Amino acid sequence: MKNAPKQTTARDAILLTVGFGCLVGYARMASLGFVGYLSNGVVESVDPWYVLRSATSLAVLALLALAGLFRWFRINMPVMLVTTAAAAASTIAFAAIPDGSLGAPIAVIAGASVAVLMYAWMLLLSSRSPKAIVAVTLAGLCLAGAIIMGVPRLDSSLGLVIAVAAAFAAGACALLSDRGLASCVPDGRPTRSETARFPWLTVAMVLACGFLSTVLYGIAEQLTWLYRWTPNYPAFGLAAVAVIAATAILILRRRNWMHLAWIPLFVLLAIALALSCIALRESIQIAVGLMLASVFCAHFLHWMIFPALFSALRVPRAFLAGAILLIANGSLATITGDALGAILPHSMQNLGGVAGLMVLALVALAAVVFLTYRHAFGAVGFFGGTDVVDVRSTAPTEPQSAIVEKASTADAPPAPVATSNPADLLKDRIDALAVEYGLTPRETEVAFLTVQGFSCAYIAEKLVVSNSTVRFHQQNLYRKFDVHSRNELIERTS
Numbered sequence: 001m002k003n004a005p006k007q008t009t010a011r012d013a014i015l016l017t018v019g020f021g022c023l024v025g026y027a028r029m030a031s032l033g034f035v036g037y038l039s040n041g042v043v044e045s046v047d048p049w050y051v052l053r054s055a056t057s058l059a060v061l062a063l064l065a066l067a068g069l070f071r072w073f074r075i076n077m078p079v080m081l082v083t084t085a086a087a088a089a090s091t092i093a094f095a096a097i098p099d100g101s102l103g104a105p106i107a108v109i110a111g112a113s114v115a116v117l118m119y120a121w122m123l124l125l126s127s128r129s130p131k132a133i134v135a136v137t138l139a140g141l142c143l144a145g146a147i148i149m150g151v152p153r154l155d156s157s158l159g160l161v162i163a164v165a166a167a168f169a170a171g172a173c174a175l176l177s178d179r180g181l182a183s184c185v186p187d188g189r190p191t192r193s194e195t196a197r198f199p200w201l202t203v204a205m206v207l208a209c210g211f212l213s214t215v216l217y218g219i220a221e222q223l224t225w226l227y228r229w230t231p232n233y234p235a236f237g238l239a240a241v242a243v244i245a246a247t248a249i250l251i252l253r254r255r256n257w258m259h260l261a262w263i264p265l266f267v268l269l270a271i272a273l274a275l276s277c278i279a280l281r282e283s284i285q286i287a288v289g290l291m292l293a294s295v296f297c298a299h300f301l302h303w304m305i306f307p308a309l310f311s312a313l314r315v316p317r318a319f320l321a322g323a324i325l326l327i328a329n330g331s332l333a334t335i336t337g338d339a340l341g342a343i344l345p346h347s348m349q350n351l352g353g354v355a356g357l358m359v360l361a362l363v364a365l366a367a368v369v370f371l372t373y374r375h376a377f378g379a380v381g382f383f384g385g386t387d388v389v390d391v392r393s394t395a396p397t398e399p400q401s402a403i404v405e406k407a408s409t410a411d412a413p414p415a416p417v418a419t420s421n422p423a424d425l426l427k428d429r430i431d432a433l434a435v436e437y438g439l440t441p442r443e444t445e446v447a448f449l450t451v452q453g454f455s456c457a458y459i460a461e462k463l464v465v466s467n468s469t470v471r472f473h474q475q476n477l478y479r480k481f482d483v484h485s486r487n488e489l490i491e492r493t494s
Contacts, residue, residue, distance in 0.1 A: 005129040005311050008136075012177055016125070016136040019173025020303070021143025022166040023121050026087065028148050029163055030114045031331075049107035054331035056111030061326040064119045068186045068318025075120050075184040077175060083120075084171025087113035088164045095160050115325075117170050120184055122321040124174055125303065126310035127183040133311060134248050137304045141244075187316040193482030194315045197438035205262035206305055207327055209269050210298030214333035216273070217291045232282075232289035239293035243268050247301055251308055255434070256441055258312065261305050269294045295330075302328045313438050426451070433493055437480050446473040451490045 008016070030053070067073050075083075090110035093102060125133050147166055151159045175181070190198065246264040250257040272290035275283050306324050310317040427448060434444040442463075449459045460470045478484060481492050 005132075006127050008128050008132040013132070013136060015173045015177045016128070016132075017139040018143065019170055019177065020121060020125070020136055020140035022147070022169040022173070023117055024140060024144035024300075024303070025147030025151075026091075026163065026166040026170055027114050027118060028144070029151065029166075030087075030091075030110050049103045050331075051335075052104060053107040053111040054329070056108045057115040058326060058329055058331070060112045060115035061119060061322050061329070064115070065319050065322025065326060068316075068322055069189055071186040071188055074181075074186050075116065076181055077179075079116070080120065080171055080175055080181060083113045083116045084168060086110075087117065087167035087171070091163045091167055092160065095156065113167075117174075118325055119322055120174055120181070121170070122303070122307060122325060123183045123317060124178055124181075125307035126317050126321065127178070128307075128311060130251055130308040130312050133308045134251055134304060137300070138244070138248065141300060184318070186318045189319060190316050191482060193437075193480055194313070196476070197480040198313060198315060199258045199309065199438060202259060202262050202309070203306070203324065205266060206298070206301065207324075209262065209265045209294065210302070210328060210330070211333045213269050213272070213291055213294035213298055214330050215336050216276075217288070217295050218334055218336065220276075220288050220291060230285065231292050232285040235286045235289035236293045236296075239268055239290050240296050243293065243297045244300065244304075247297075247304065251304070255431075258309060258438055259440065261301075265294065265297055265301060268297065299328075299330060312435060314436060429493065439477070439480065443473050443476055443480075446470060447477055447489070447493065450474060450477070450486060451493050453490075 006012075031050075064075075086109050090106050090113065093106045094110070097103075097106070125136065128136070147162065151162055154162070178184075243264040247261055250260055250264070254260060268290060272287050272294055275290065276287035278284075278287075302324070306321070310320065430444060430448045430451070433439070434447070439447065445463060446459060449462065454462075456467050456470050456474070460467045463470070474486075474489075477489060481489060483489050483492055
């Protein structure tokens with residue numbers, strides 16, 4: 001089957017964890033500027049070449065996305081070797097030439113190499129199963145945290161060694177995990193059915209929450225002189241752990257996680273916005289801590305949610321990976337937030353006024369998502385405690401009994417006892433297709449009854465919905481399976 005996830009051995013898991021952790025750590029150092037990390041021993045949020053480096057990364061990601069869509073070229077072993085060498089060399093150059101005489105070309109090389117590494121790793125992770133992706137990203141996050149927090153506290157020469165080693169490990173582990181870089185082969189554009197079953201609202205919500213939280217935190221940084229506060233770091237830590245854990249549990253335990261993965265991040269941002277509207281110092285400190293957590297979670301969860309989506313749905317991912325990395329890049333949001341905070345009029349020189357406007361925007365966004373999802377999931381499927389309603393209890397026994405009656409005649413020789421009845425086998429088949437094609441719980445119910453030959457009116461009566469609702473779900477099924485009739489749907493699911 002196309003884009004089937006690869007089996008992940010213990011060796012692969014170690015390589016992926018080390019490589020991903022080094023990638024995140026190195027990308028963080030590159031985004032903040034190596035001068036602050038390696039020369040001064042402190043973290044500087046922006047260096048003189050920040051904009052040029054970020055613009056180069058965005059341009060390269062756009063080029064890679066188009067290359068994946070139109071199959072222009074691919075990332076192969078020579079490209080990865082050159083990229084790894086360029087990343088390591090630019091790191092050394094930043095530390096060795098502190099006067100900035102070669103700042104522009106070095107910034108371009110650093111930005112381009114980081115973009116290629118991130119793109120290759122997004123495709124590499126998406127070639128694994130969602131379970132493996134969750135495990136690798138969580139373990140890699142711990143390694144990345146040690147690199148990011150530890151390097152500024154070390155001697156600059158030792159920090160340089162670690163930064164170069166992280167750049168080398170990011171490229172080397174990718175090559176060792178996927179020797180031919182088969183995961184990076186351009187796979188063109190998605191078909192109509194693949195586009196229809198892709199959870200675009202989940203993608204939009206995760207990206208929107210990340211952008212809003214980054215912009216708001218940038219504004220808050222510009223207003224620190226008004227409050228003289230510091231973020232509440234215990235709130236940051238607890239919130240980050242809770243959101244990441246909740247998202248991981250959704251992916252691992254919920255069948256319809258693809259439609260729900262945005263909720264933990266959305267709830268965190270909503271709470272942060274609500275607290276920031278309360279004009280108390282303690283509330284503001286907690287709110288900013290939660291904003292910082294939402295920024296952190298948004299950047300990390302991109303690496304957990306999006307590769308898992310590509311893997312579970314088995315859709316062409318070369319274009320989508322580049323496009324999502326381009327949109328999810330935090331540079332534009334950071335610059336926007338800093339600029340807005342600097343130019344706000346005196347009448348809005350408080351965090352609560354800005355956050356209040358964002359609360360309204362967030363409520364409107366939540367309403368649109370709820371109304372869009374409600375019809376697809378049904379009243380029980382969206383918020384209910386089970387992943388998919390067991391429709392075996394709603395289906396009549398006539399078709400199964402008829403099959404049994406035909407199979408067992410008086411003159412027939414004894415047949416081996418079946419381990420499962422036809423209803424169970426069909427249910428298992430529909431459940432597997434529901435995961436592969438991204439069906440909602442209600443669409444799974446309708447599919448199970450439709451392929452058994454039941455009429456629209458019968459299905460509506462069994463599911464306690466209207467005929468038009470059943471027809472709506474059947475049309476969605478036809479589109480997702482790329483068929484045009486009930487008979488074609490039955491053939492596709494048989």
